[in-house]
Amino acid sequence: MLTTEYVPGSPIWLDLGSPDPSAARDFYSALFGWTVSSPGPEAGDYGFFQLNGRTVGGLGRLTEEGAAPAWAVYFATEDADATGARVQQAGGTVRFGPVDVFTHGRMSGLTDPTGARFAVWQPRETSGLGAVTIPYSLCWTELLSTDPAAAKNFYCSVFGWQEQDVPFGDAAYTVLTPAGGGTDSGQGGIIQLNTAQAAAGLGSHWLPYFEVPDADATIAKARQLGGAVRTPAEDAHGVGRFAQLTDPHGAPFAVITSAGPSD
Secondary structure, eight states, X not given: OXXXXXXXXXXXXXXXEESOHHHHHHHHHHHHOOEEEOSOGGGTTOEEEXXXXXXXXEEEXXXXXXXXXXXXXXXXXXXXXXXXXXXHHTTOEEEEEEEEETTTEEEEEEEOTTSOXXXXXXXXXXXXXXXXXXXXXXXXXXXXXXXXXXXXXXXXXXXXXXXXXXXXXXXXXXXXXXXXXXXXXXXXXXXEOOHHHHHTTOOOEEEEEEEOSOHHHHHHHHHHTXXXXXXXXXXXXXXXXXXXXXXXXXXXXXXXXXXXXXX
């Protein structure tokens, strides 16, 4: 389970790169009840998605060359420079950075050997997200990969993650926990990119999951607001009901109504 007691390798930040931040703000505010605040004039059009005064993500204009609208998942590091070196040693690439973000922290944009983009955050004044796991906040991160075995080796080498393969329908699913974490500290998973998505030209990518009280109601509302359903809602025993969606600009994300103790 995600918590805000961040340890190296755990998901610590999340932000959306959008070609139209104003429209994105309107969509997610209507869908999840988020507001947007600015960290100050020096941040330009970057803002913080907030829920009841706690930060649940970031929002900025898409500026990186070759990047499509997407949510970027950041993992905690105590040393962004050293993590970048490990990424290169393990066969990944450093797209940019590390760079200091004023006095908030230090970050770098990275890509794994299968093509999935991610980032790392070395916290200073901004320690990370202010809320996770509660309704309308990040609760899980999932890598859809063209080569799960290679991805697993890469991330375990870079972050020291622990992994456990579990059955998931017809596919294998790798549950990830930070170094030294127990079975109750799962933070994400790795699964094979499905055939239909690969045929549609999708490559490896990280997908954030947001907890919602009613997955079907949220899916219907996303459609009304101009979003689309990428994979229909399904139930997984002991996990919950979930679906993959895209916002009006094509950025993918997922929603889940997690199963209760008796489900």
